[in-house]
Amino acid sequence: SEMAVAKFETKNALSAWADAPKKRIIDWVTAVTTEGASDFIPVADRIAVFDNDGTLWPEQPVPNQAQYMFDYLKKEMPNHPEWQKDAVLNGAAKGDFEPLKKAGMIGLMNLIDKTHTVQTEDEFEASVKTWIDTTMSKKYNRPYNEIVYLPMIQLLDYLKANEFKNFIVSGGGADFMRAFAEEAYDIPPYQVIGSYGETKYEVIDGVPTITKVSGDVYVDDKAGKPQAIHRFIGKKPVFCGGNSDGDQAMMQYTSSSKYKSMCVILHHTDGEREFEYDLKTLSGHLETALVEAKEKNWLVVDMKNDFKTIFNF
Amino acid sequence: SEMAVAKFETKNALSAWADAPKKRIIDWVTAVTTEGASDFIPVADRIAVFDNDGTLWPEQPVPNQAQYMFDYLKKEMPNHPEWQKDAVLNGAAKGDFEPLKKAGMIGLMNLIDKTHTVQTEDEFEASVKTWIDTTMSKKYNRPYNEIVYLPMIQLLDYLKANEFKNFIVSGGGADFMRAFAEEAYDIPPYQVIGSYGETKYEVIDGVPTITKVSGDVYVDDKAGKPQAIHRFIGKKPVFCGGNSDGDQAMMQYTSSSKYKSMCVILHHTDGEREFEYDLKTLSGHLETALVEAKEKNWLVVDMKNDFKTIFNF
Ligand SMILES: [Ca+2]
Ligand SMILES: [Ca+2]
Structure with missing residues (x-):
């Protein structure tokens, strides 16, 4: 039918x-x-x-926004010596997520805060757009x-x-x-x-x-x-x-x-x-x-x- | 031209x-x-x-939402003996706004709170719709x-x-x-x-x-x-x-x-x-x-x- x-x-x-x-x-x-x-x-x-x-x-394996945060940390780490003293931020930038897992919700909220604030709306939008247009997913070898x-x-x-x-x-x-x-x-x-x-x-x-x-x-x-x-x-x-x-x-x-x-x-x-x-x-x-x-x-x-x-x- | x-x-x-x-x-x-x-x-x-x-x-002479609040207070006052002890609420329900003016922002926020909360979204919507369809503006003699x-x-x-x-x-x-x-x-x-x-x-x-x-x-x-x-x-x-x-x-x-x-x-x-x-x-x-x-x-x-x-x- x-x-x-x-x-x-x-x-x-x-x-x-x-x-x-x-x-x-x-x-x-x-x-x-x-x-x-x-x-x-x-x-x-x-x-x-x-x-x-x-x-x-x-x-x-992780949400794309998390990958964006890790990549952002890595890129911005040289400009933020204070981040290098933070085990969660320093670990995440290097691909070591054990400190983040231990720090739980408080560590995650700090990670989100550091990667998402102190930027104008235009700066943040440009940063995400550049990342999403140029970063390749490892599994699919394509932009996200x-x-x-x-x-x-x-x-x-x-x-x-x-x-x-x-x-x-x-x-x-x-x-x-x-x-x-x-x-x-x-x-x-x-x-x-x-x-x-x-x-x-x-x-x-x-x-x-x-x-x-x-x-x-x-x-x-x-x-x-x-x-x-x-x-x-x-x-x-x-x-x-x-x-x-x-x-x-x-x-x-x-x-x-x-x-x-x-x-x-x-x-x-x-x-x-x-x-x-x-x-x-x-x-x-x-x-x-x-x-x-x-x-x-x-x-x-x-x-x-x-x-x-x-x-x- | x-x-x-x-x-x-x-x-x-x-x-x-x-x-x-x-x-x-x-x-x-x-x-x-x-x-x-x-x-x-x-x-x-x-x-x-x-x-x-x-x-x-x-x-x-007052924003329509303020008029809605005054009318709501008046209608609901009998169900809320505790409101009758509050000078601002009791005054506003009777058309006396001096206590409200004296109470400033705190009095106004309390007034908004009492007239806008402890209602489901459907109850609030129905209440406003009924009011606006049936209440006549004194100046224009039409619904708002x-x-x-x-x-x-x-x-x-x-x-x-x-x-x-x-x-x-x-x-x-x-x-x-x-x-x-x-x-x-x-x-x-x-x-x-x-x-x-x-x-x-x-x-x-x-x-x-x-x-x-x-x-x-x-x-x-x-x-x-x-x-x-x-x-x-x-x-x-x-x-x-x-x-x-x-x-x-x-x-x-x-x-x-x-x-x-x-x-x-x-x-x-x-x-x-x-x-x-x-x-x-x-x-x-x-x-x-x-x-x-x-x-x-x-x-x-x-x-x-x-x-x-x-x-x-
Ligand atoms: Ca989901
Ligand atoms: Ca206006």
């Missing part, structure tokens, strides 16, 4: 997906975008949210902004074509992601929500300047995700894509929509083409969300079998 | 504006939207920001969401038609404004930036619930405006509309765009059709921004002469 088709489906939409998950996505989009159908969602309420690390691009999941890019495009508005809602740094999301995902900065810190505004020599400074950090993870959706979007999503227990709260929140909603969890099952992990990993622990996925009929994507192609190379 | 016309101008765009400011706006929009012209701004960078109180709707400046609505429409993205960046509460901005201004919640407080996320009887709670408040005014633009939009605006010194920082920020930018200040000069104020007012003090407007050639709108019509009634 023929597959149902959504209004704006092009012939090759979702071509990198296996048939079963592809059909499920298309059936849902068709149901909610067909005018007059009982599950129709008005365009204004077609809000889709996506986690980033492990959902739109890889997060192994090309190492994105093709099926998920197709999904973003497909939803956008069907008049959904795609937002990133990720634990990654908002300013970090905004430096590449428009080019990599066709998602503009004001639809990128992430963790963020404090800034100050000053007019320096006549130039209004926003500088990233030390202070409180909003952590956009777990309960922080639906809270950030409330703060930044102000509407409950109807679609949510994620890959870890950190996304479980925003999936619950999405599932409580008055509309027929859809949640998708990427399960990293392909150790050959990508990485295989769920329970034993520093980034992307997936356990309780899988249990709730069964109860709530969220779509669990087995990346090994459900992604015909993972990358566009 | 004929006026220049922007790409998407309709015949009656900006019809409520006098000729001189109208020409200036149209000339700028034409310059920055004409492909191949030296001042062309790509669609992705056409970010416009607007203050709300005193810029899109009135803020006298109809008392918006027609020339500014035309400007929003004109910019949107020319592929600008309109954001509100206001000292008013984000959740408060989001309850009416989509209907009143055609601006969706995720393009409404305002002051905001803390929330908590809980699953209550299986229902994911976001509740507004006491805690830190982000005040989206003065330097907080460009900082919020950085936090929420992540791009520098090219157009800014405001009416007070509280908008001066975001006008400076806009003026520092690499593109040809435009800033517009509403000067409330019409005591007959609206209100006349600048230096002597609790809301909307306008002084230093007028000085900088001359230096930087920002458009100062004399509402009495430059708005042919103020309201659409």
Whole structure:
């Protein structure tokens, strides 16, 4: 029998997906975008949210933003003699992460602080853009902004074509992601929500300047995700894509929509083409969300079998 | 001579504006939207920001959100015996604002806290919507969401038609404004930036619930405006509309765009059709921004002469 088709489906939409998950996505989009159908969602309420690390691009062996921090430390270390006395910073710059692991959350927050603050918004953006355009992933030998999941890019495009508005809602740094999301995902900065810190505004020599400074950090993870959706979007999503227990709260929140909603969890099952992990990993622990996925009929994507192609190379 | 016309101008765009400011706006929009012209701004960078109180709707005799708080206090007072012992709350509910004025910022923050927290996001939205649909302004004898400046609505429409993205960046509460901005201004919640407080996320009887709670408040005014633009939009605006010194920082920020930018200040000069104020007012003090407007050639709108019509009634 023929597959149902959504209004704006092009012939090759979702071509990198296996048939079963592809059909499920298309059936849902068709149901909610067909005018007059009982599950129709008005365009204004077609809000889709996506986690980033492990959902739109890889997060192994370490999240790309962590690699950016290590590279930044290494590059800037000669200019900061005081960093060389800090075991965590000095170790991370040299590829020794044992001091960082021992220092726990406090060490990590200091690492983030040193690599992300005391820079203007323009300086930070330029620094991330240069890094992402010129640094090669060791595993794939390509710049990081090309190492994105093709099926998920197709999904973003497909939803956008069907008049959904795609937002990133990720634990990654908002300013970090905004430096590449428009080019990599066709998602503009004001639809990128992430963790963020404090800034100050000053007019320096006549130039209004926003500088990233030390202070409180909003952590956009777990309960922080639906809270950030409330703060930044102000509407409950109807679609949510994620890959870890950190996304479980925003999936619950999405599932409580008055509309027929859809949640998708990427399960990293392909150790050959990508990485295989769920329970034993520093980034992307997936356990309780899988249990709730069964109860709530969220779509669990087995990346090994459900992604015909993972990358566009 | 004929006026220049922007790409998407309709015949009656900006019809409520006098000729001189109208020409200036149209000339700028034409310059920055004409492909191949030296001042062309790509669609992705056409970010416009607007203050709300005193810029899109009135803020006298008190800002509408303050009136909402007073009405809410009055309605809820019987359920909160503890409020009746508080001079500020008890006074405000009865229309006596002397205790509030004496209590200064601390009294005001307590008033905001009592009227805006311990409610779920849905309860708060419903409360504001009901209030705004059913409460009549004493001066205009209409519900508040109809008392918006027609020339500014035309400007929003004109910019949107020319592929600008309109954001509100206001000292008013984000959740408060989001309850009416989509209907009143055609601006969706995720393009409404305002002051905001803390929330908590809980699953209550299986229902994911976001509740507004006491805690830190982000005040989206003065330097907080460009900082919020950085936090929420992540791009520098090219157009800014405001009416007070509280908008001066975001006008400076806009003026520092690499593109040809435009800033517009509403000067409330019409005591007959609206209100006349600048230096002597609790809301909307306008002084230093007028000085900088001359230096930087920002458009100062004399509402009495430059708005042919103020309201659409
Ligand atoms: Ca993730
Ligand atoms: Ca104002």
